[in-house]
Amino acid sequence: MADRPSEFALIAEVFAPLATAPGAFGLTDDAAVLPARAGCDLVVTTDVLVEGVHFLADDPPDSIAKKALRVNLSDLAAKGAEPAGYLLALSLPERIDLNWIEDFARGLGDDQTAFDLPLLGGDTTATPGPLTLAITAMGYVPAGKMIRRAGAMPGDGVFVSGTVGDAGGGLAILKGEGAALGASERAQLTGRYRVPTPRLALGQGLRGIASAALDVSDGLIADLAHIAEVSGVRIVVEAERMPYSAALRALWGDTPKARLRAATSGDDYEIAFTARSDNAVLEAARHAGVPVTRLGRVEAGSGVALLDSGGREITVPRAGFTHF
Amino acid sequence: MADRPSEFALIAEVFAPLATAPGAFGLTDDAAVLPARAGCDLVVTTDVLVEGVHFLADDPPDSIAKKALRVNLSDLAAKGAEPAGYLLALSLPERIDLNWIEDFARGLGDDQTAFDLPLLGGDTTATPGPLTLAITAMGYVPAGKMIRRAGAMPGDGVFVSGTVGDAGGGLAILKGEGAALGASERAQLTGRYRVPTPRLALGQGLRGIASAALDVSDGLIADLAHIAEVSGVRIVVEAERMPYSAALRALWGDTPKARLRAATSGDDYEIAFTARSDNAVLEAARHAGVPVTRLGRVEAGSGVALLDSGGREITVPRAGFTHF
Numbered sequence: 336m337a338d339r340p341s342e343f344a345l346i347a348e349v350f351a352p353l354a355t356a357p358g359a360f361g362l363t364d365d366a367a368v369l370p371a372r373a374g375c376d377l378v379v380t381t382d383v384l385v386e387g388v389h390f391l392a393d394d395p396p397d398s399i400a401k402k403a404l405r406v407n408l409s410d411l412a413a414k415g416a417e418p419a420g421y422l423l424a425l426s427l428p429e430r431i432d433l434n435w436i437e438d439f440a441r442g443l444g445d446d447q448t449a450f451d452l453p454l455l456g457g458d459t460t461a462t463p464g465p466l467t468l469a470i471t472a473m474g475y476v477p478a479g480k481m482i483r484r485a486g487a488m489p490g491d492g493v494f495v496s497g498t499v500g501d502a503g504g505g506l507a508i509l510k511g512e513g514a515a516l517g518a519s520e521r522a523q524l525t526g527r528y529r530v531p532t533p534r535l536a537l538g539q540g541l542r543g544i545a546s547a548a549l550d551v552s553d554g555l556i557a558d559l560a561h562i563a564e565v566s567g568v569r570i571v572v573e574a575e576r577m578p579y580s581a582a583l584r585a586l587w588g589d590t591p592k593a594r595l596r597a598a599t600s601g602d603d604y605e606i607a608f609t610a611r612s613d614n615a616v617l618e619a620a621r622h623a624g625v626p627v628t629r630l631g632r633v634e635a636g637s638g639v640a641l642l643d644s645g646g647r648e649i650t651v652p653r654a655g656f657t658h659f
Numbered sequence: 660m661a662d663r664p665s666e667f668a669l670i671a672e673v674f675a676p677l678a679t680a681p682g683a684f685g686l687t688d689d690a691a692v693l694p695a696r697a698g699c700d701l702v703v704t705t706d707v708l709v710e711g712v713h714f715l716a717d718d719p720p721d722s723i724a725k726k727a728l729r730v731n732l733s734d735l736a737a738k739g740a741e742p743a744g745y746l747l748a749l750s751l752p753e754r755i756d757l758n759w760i761e762d763f764a765r766g767l768g769d770d771q772t773a774f775d776l777p778l779l780g781g782d783t784t785a786t787p788g789p790l791t792l793a794i795t796a797m798g799y800v801p802a803g804k805m806i807r808r809a810g811a812m813p814g815d816g817v818f819v820s821g822t823v824g825d826a827g828g829g830l831a832i833l834k835g836e837g838a839a840l841g842a843s844e845r846a847q848l849t850g851r852y853r854v855p856t857p858r859l860a861l862g863q864g865l866r867g868i869a870s871a872a873l874d875v876s877d878g879l880i881a882d883l884a885h886i887a888e889v890s891g892v893r894i895v896v897e898a899e900r901m902p903y904s905a906a907l908r909a910l911w912g913d914t915p916k917a918r919l920r921a922a923t924s925g926d927d928y929e930i931a932f933t934a935r936s937d938n939a940v941l942e943a944a945r946h947a948g949v950p951v952t953r954l955g956r957v958e959a960g961s962g963v964a965l966l967d968s969g970g971r972e973i974t975v976p977r978a979g980f981t982h983f
Contacts, residue, residue: 363808363885364738364809364873365734365738365808365873366702366734366735366805368701368702368800369701371695372695373695375695376693377695377701378692379690379691379779381747381748381782382782383784383793385785388787413689414688422703424706424748425707456703456704456705458706460712462709462712462791463709463711463788463789467750469705469748469782469793471703471705471746471748473703476692481692484684484688484689549688550689
């Protein structure tokens, strides 16, 4: 990049204080070193966020930073991994100024402290297009212990952490729904959309307990369908058991249609998982301090079925499955 | 991403055959596992390429793929690392069709075979902007043995692999220079720009021999200035010793001005390094089958000096230092 050299040098200075690991060399080298941890595998994941697609141009820079980091941390959480560090690839349109970058870096810094992981390295470039950021996150798991999507077995229970649909409600509010909603509910739901909470302690506690897990990004039903597909099983969810927040009830009401909408909303970043032992799950949830709800069961077969209170299958529109 | 689900599912199918490592799970999971290698650290690096900035919209898709992978491999090479795998974050404008993706994936596949590393995972998303791709590459080095930028000492020699300036010549040709140049020279120089060769065997051979190293991406002088800065030394380069290809001579002639232009051209992806022992360097070069040239020496002080044949310092325009 020859076009904005001094600016990029400034940007490097803004990010250097975030490179707190010895192996990051204060961002002065071409690459970083992540020391091996004896007896551990490394779990690696990458997620891209594009302005206008995954966030809005006028979203606060620190919340964009946090969301980008947290969606990656959420992947590590669902896999049972402990965060080790991350790399940041940033493509900046010309209108982004140093103030914006500083606010963005402050968001990263806050979350690095909260979730105990350093910036290891990155790359900054100009783009004639929208702001685009790719984060690659790395974490440690005891060798062979990553919780996979494949592994759900007939007879297992199906579980989810937290509540379902809040982020979808938050996005709906940002798009103009719920004008009559109270300020507290608005803040709660939009906060769930803007800054999700990766369930790291729970994920680590589920190693050896969960037979399959992932984080809910596409929507509960769509994501459980991923588990069903790669595990070669059928997953049955009872709509009534779905954990449904008071704030979302205030926004959407509590009808079968509203619950279906929640079950097909994305961006909650809760952990959905299957496990054989209810007691072991409850113990892990208690230890992590995270509410976990049993939603249903794993059966032989394929696909996901959502049942109403009478045990009848609710038809899920295809859109609930095809988010990507 | 809800807008092009079936297309993204197809894309996943195109990339799945590249995910040859057991820990990539055929791209069916949220994350990949990279098993620790006993006694090794992991070296990690990320580079972004943006259409219109780092490559042209009508460049062949397979050469875009190769360049993206190779600029990352070149970082691993300069650090002495052995490739372990990579992640790909791809932001696709709507006009990119499946044929393009297939050609792109073929380029990746060819280079995975050539350089022996698997795709571990990735993320694909839509973008309203230019095609943007971020690759994160990972490699193994014996613990503590990564070759750093910091480490050059007064009395060391200064070296570079291959020839200098060819990629700059290739870019000049693509922009319209050298209309009278022969087809063979054109192909050689544009090939150096489009598809660089990461010097992996040489880099691994330089572990314990090079005191500092990096790959030449910004330009020889600018990159040596990075070594000088973080090592706290002065680097002196004799322009006449700079390895200068016959093809580049045919394009630019061999004047001090042409050599200065070569020394300040980017994208060669050769390894520039410092080392105490000329003999050890020559032995490593012979073993790797890569030509290496001694360019000059490390002294006490700061900055980079380019000397003409009379030992006078050639003034390097500031642009030669401020590429980023």
